[in-house]
Amino acid sequence: MGNQVIRNRDTINTNVVHCNTESYRHYEMTPIQCKMARVALDWGTRDLAAKAGVSPDTIARFERGEQLKSATVATIQAAFHAGGIEFIPENGGGVGVRFKKPAS
Numbered sequence: 001m002g003n004q005v006i007r008n009r010d011t012i013n014t015n016v017v018h019c020n021t022e023s024y025r026h027y028e029m030t031p032i033q034c035k036m037a038r039v040a041l042d043w044g045t046r047d048l049a050a051k052a053g054v055s056p057d058t059i060a061r062f063e064r065g066e067q068l069k070s071a072t073v074a075t076i077q078a079a080f081h082a083g084g085i086e087f088i089p090e091n092g093g094g095v096g097v098r099f100k101k102p103a104s
Helices: 002-008 031-041 045-052 056-063 070-082
Strands: 085-088 096-099
Touching: 031 045, 031 056, 031 070, 031 085, 031 096, 045 056, 045 070, 056 070, 070 085
Parallel strands: none
Antiparallel strands: 085 096
């Protein structure tokens, strides 16, 4: 039931200060992607909360599947982007995360 709601939300606020790439202006990460990205970076909920400027409870609520404001999700997503994470939308193979290619 929670995943159904998440799949239907596919736009986010594009006026987020931290956004500087097109990739996540048009795609909002899912709660499972948030958890996957945290694990990939070895961040706890407190680490992510500090980097995103939100409370640890906000991170926990999102990862449980509670709906947050799009601007809040975009802020959390921007913290991951700054940490080197890209989000892969549902494209037939399922949602995911990966590390960005290093700048050459």
